[in-house]
Amino acid sequence: MCGIVGYVGSRSASPLLLEGLKRLEYRGYDSAGIAMSNGNGLETRKAKGKITMLENVMTGHPLHGSVGIAHTRWATHGQPNECNAHPQVDCTTTIAVVHNGIIENYGALRKMLKMQGHTFTSETDTEVLAHLIEAAFDGKLEDAVIDALNLVEGTYGIAVLSSKDPGKIVCARKGSPLLIGLGDGEFYVASDVAAILQHTRQVVYLDDGEMGVLTKDGYEVLDLNARRVSKGVSRIDWSLDEIEKGGFDHFMLKEIFEQPQTIENTMRGRLVVEEGFSKLGGLNLTKEELQALEQIIITACGTSWHSGLIGEMYMEELARIRTEVEYASEFRYRNPIVTDKTLCIVISQSGETADTLAAMREAKRRGAKTLGLVNVVGSTIAREDDGGIYLHAGPEIGVASTKAFTSQVIALALLTLKMGRLRNMSVVQGREVASAMLALPEQIQSILDRAPEIEAIAERFKDATNFLYLGRGYNFPVALEGALKLKEISYIHAEGYPAAEMKHGPIALIDSEMPVVFIAPHDAVFDKVVSNVQEVKARGGKVICITSQHESVLDGLIDFEIRVPQTVDMLYPILTVVPLQLLAYYIAVKRGLNVDQPRNLAKSVTVE
Numbered sequence: 052m053c054g055i056v057g058y059v060g061s062r063s064a065s066p067l068l069l070e071g072l073k074r075l076e077y078r079g080y081d082s083a084g085i086a087m088s089n090g091n092g093l094e095t096r097k098a099k100g101k102i103t104m105l106e107n108v109m110t111g112h113p114l115h116g117s118v119g120i121a122h123t124r125w126a127t128h129g130q131p132n133e134c135n136a137h138p139q140v141d142c143t144t145t146i147a148v149v150h151n152g153i154i155e156n157y158g159a160l161r162k163m164l165k166m167q168g169h170t171f172t173s174e175t176d177t178e179v180l181a182h183l184i185e186a187a188f189d190g191k192l193e194d195a196v197i198d199a200l201n202l203v204e205g206t207y208g209i210a211v212l213s214s215k216d217p218g219k220i221v222c223a224r225k226g227s228p229l230l231i232g233l234g235d236g237e238f239y240v241a242s243d244v245a246a247i248l249q250h251t252r253q254v255v256y257l258d259d260g261e262m263g264v265l266t267k268d269g270y271e272v273l274d275l276n277a278r279r280v281s282k283g284v285s286r287i288d289w290s291l292d293e294i295e296k297g298g299f300d301h302f303m304l305k306e307i308f309e310q311p312q313t314i315e316n317t318m319r320g321r322l323v324v325e326e327g328f329s330k331l332g333g334l335n336l337t338k339e340e341l342q343a344l345e346q347i348i349i350t351a352c353g354t355s356w357h358s359g360l361i362g363e364m365y366m367e368e369l370a371r372i373r374t375e376v377e378y379a380s381e382f383r384y385r386n387p388i389v390t391d392k393t394l395c396i397v398i399s400q401s402g403e404t405a406d407t408l409a410a411m412r413e414a415k416r417r418g419a420k421t422l423g424l425v426n427v428v429g430s431t432i433a434r435e436d437d438g439g440i441y442l443h444a445g446p447e448i449g450v451a452s453t454k455a456f457t458s459q460v461i462a463l464a465l466l467t468l469k470m471g472r473l474r475n476m477s478v479v480q481g482r483e484v485a486s487a488m489l490a491l492p493e494q495i496q497s498i499l500d501r502a503p504e505i506e507a508i509a510e511r512f513k514d515a516t517n518f519l520y521l522g523r524g525y526n527f528p529v530a531l532e533g534a535l536k537l538k539e540i541s542y543i544h545a546e547g548y549p550a551a552e553m554k555h556g557p558i559a560l561i562d563s564e565m566p567v568v569f570i571a572p573h574d575a576v577f578d579k580v581v582s583n584v585q586e587v588k589a590r591g592g593k594v595i596c597i598t599s600q601h602e603s604v605l606d607g608l609i610d611f612e613i614r615v616p617q618t619v620d621m622l623y624p625i626l627t628v629v630p631l632q633l634l635a636y637y638i639a640v641k642r643g644l645n646v647d648q649p650r651n652l653a654k655s656v657t658v659e
C-alpha cells in the first residue's frame with residue numbers, strides 16, 4: 052500500500068525522507084520517489100523497485116533543500132514504473148503531488164484538463180491533482196489545493212509542494228490516513244506514524260475533510276472552506292514493530308481486521324446499486340462479446356481456487372452461463388475444450404503464481420479471452436491478460452491469504468452482476484444483491500468485534516489433531532477454505548467436505564475427539580445441513596457451528612455457535628469465512644507457531 056512522508060524544517064530533507072520511506076517498506080510498494088523545492092525550483096527523483104534504487108539515483112543526482120515530500124507507490128492505475136511513480140507534477144514542474152487513495156472521476160477530469168491544454172505524462176489518477184492545482188494556483192498553494200479537491204471524487208491522503216509558494220507543504224485527507232508530526236522548528240507529514248517515529252512522538256491526526264499547512268515556523272489545520280480547525284496533539288507510545296503491524300501481533304491478524312475496508316475498496320466506484328449493475332472499466336470486452344460468451348473457465352490455485360468455486364455458482368445461478376473451475380496445475384496439462392466464445396477467468400492474489408500463469412497462457416493459445424482477477428498491479432498475469440479487475444485489497448503480507456479471498460469473491464460478485472444484468476437477471480434481483488453488498492463492510496466489522504468468542508473456542512481445540520469442515524451450496528468452498536487456513540498455519544490435519552458427502556466416507560473419522568465445523572447460515576440448504584449436524588452429533592463429534600440466526604432445531608446438537616449477520620445466500624461466504632480465518636489464526640498462535648511465515652510455504656509460488 053502506498054506511503055507518504057514529508058519534511059519541512061532546517062535540516063537537509065533528503066536523508067530524512069529516504070529514512071522515512073524505508074520505515075514504510077513493510078507496507079509493500081513497487082516504486083518510490085521524492086520531490087524537493089529549493090533555490091533551483093522543484094526537482095524530483097523517482098525509481099521503479101526498491102528504495103535502494105531510489106538511493107542510487109539520488110547518489111548520482113542528489114537533491115538539496117530542507118522541504119520535500121516522498122512516496123512509496125503500490126500501483127493501482129498504470130504499471131509500476133518510473134513514470135507512474137509519485138510525485139506527479141504539473142505541466143511546468145512547479146507543483147508536485149504524492150497521493151494515497153483513488154481519484155474515481157479522474158477519467159473525466161483528465162479529459163477536461165486535456166481540453167484546457169494540459170499535457171499528461173503518466174497513466175496515474177494522481178496526475179490530475181497536480182494539473183488541477185496548477186490550473187487553480189493564484190499565489191497561495193493551500194487555496195489552489197482546496198479548489199482542486201472540491202472537484203475530485205474518491206479517496207485521498209495527499210502532500211503537495213510548489214516552487215511558486217516555497218517553504219510550505221500542504222496536505223489533506225479524505226478516506227486515507229494522514230498525520231502531522233510536530234518537531235522543534237520542523238514538521239512532518241506522514242501516512243503512517245512509522246515513517247517519522249524516529250524524530251517525534253507528538254502528532255496531530257487529520258480527519259476527513261481537513262488540510263494541514265506546514266512551514267518550518269508552524270502548522271495549521273483548515274477545513275476545505277479554509278476555516279481553521281483546532282486539533283489536539285496525540286502522543287505515540289507504540290514501538291516501531293507494533294506500528295508496522297498496526298498494533299496487531301501479526302500481519303495475518305491485521306489483514307483479517309482490514310477486511311471491512313478492503314472489500315469496500317474492491318467495490319468502490321464499481322457498484323451501481325440503483326441499476327443493480329456494476330461498472331468494470333478494465334474488462335476490454337464489449338457488451339456484445341459478453342453476451343455472446345458460451346462458457347466460462349475459472350482457473351486458479353489454493354485460496355484463489357476456492358473463490359473460483361464460489362464464482363462458478365454465481366455465474367451459473369445468476370448469469371446462467373456454463374462455468375467450470377479448474378486447478379491451474381491440472382488445466383495446463385489437459386486437453387480442455389476452449390473456443391473463441393470461452394472466457395477464462397484467472398484468479399490470483401499475487402499475479403505471479405506459475406501454474407496459474409501457465410494455465411492462462413494455455414487458455415489464450417486455445418483462443419479464449421482471458422480476464423485476470425489480480426491484487427498486485429503490474430504483475431505478470433495482470434500484464435498478460437486481455438482484461439482484468441484489480442482487487443485493490445492492498446498488499447497481503449501474511450502467507451495465509453485472507454483479505455484477498457474476500458476481495459476475490461466481491462470481484463466475482465461484481466462481474467456476475469454485470470454478466471447477469473446483460474443476460475437475464477432482473478433489476479430487482481440485481482438491486483437486492485448490490486444493496487446487500489454495500490452492507491457487508493459493517494457486517495464483517497460486527498464479526499470482528501466478537502473475536503474474543505472465537506479465541507475462546509480456539510483455546511478449547513488448540514490441541515486437536517484433526518478437524519473436519521462441512522458446508523453446502525455457497526458455503527462448501529468456505530469449508531475448503533477454512534480447512535486450508537487451519538492446515539497451513541497450525542499444521543493440524545483438516546479436511547473440507549460438502550456436508551452431505553461426509554456419510555460417504557469421512558464419517559468414519561468421527562469420534563468424541565473430532566471437532567467438526569459446520570458452516571450453516573440460514574440459507575436455502577440450511578435444513579439439509581441440520582440433518583448432517585445430527586449425523587455428526589449422533590457419533591459424539593464436537594460441533595462448532597457458524598450460523599446466521601439461532602434456531603431451536605440446533606439446540607442440543609451444537610457445542611459452540613458463532614453467529615454472523617444475515618445477508619442474501621450468495622454473499623454468506625464473505626461473512627462465514629471470517630470466523631474461520633480467526634479460528635485458524637488463534638489456534639496457530641496458541642500452538643506457538645509462526646503465523647505469518649508458516650513452514651514450507653511461500654507467499655507466491657513462482658515454480659511449477
Ligand code: M6R
Pocket residue numbers: 352353354355398399400401402403404407450451452453535539652654655656
Ligand atoms: O497468489 P495466488 O492467489 O495465485 O496464490 C495461490 C495460492 O498459492 C495461495 O492462495 C495459497 O493457497 C495461500 N497460501 C492460501 O492461504
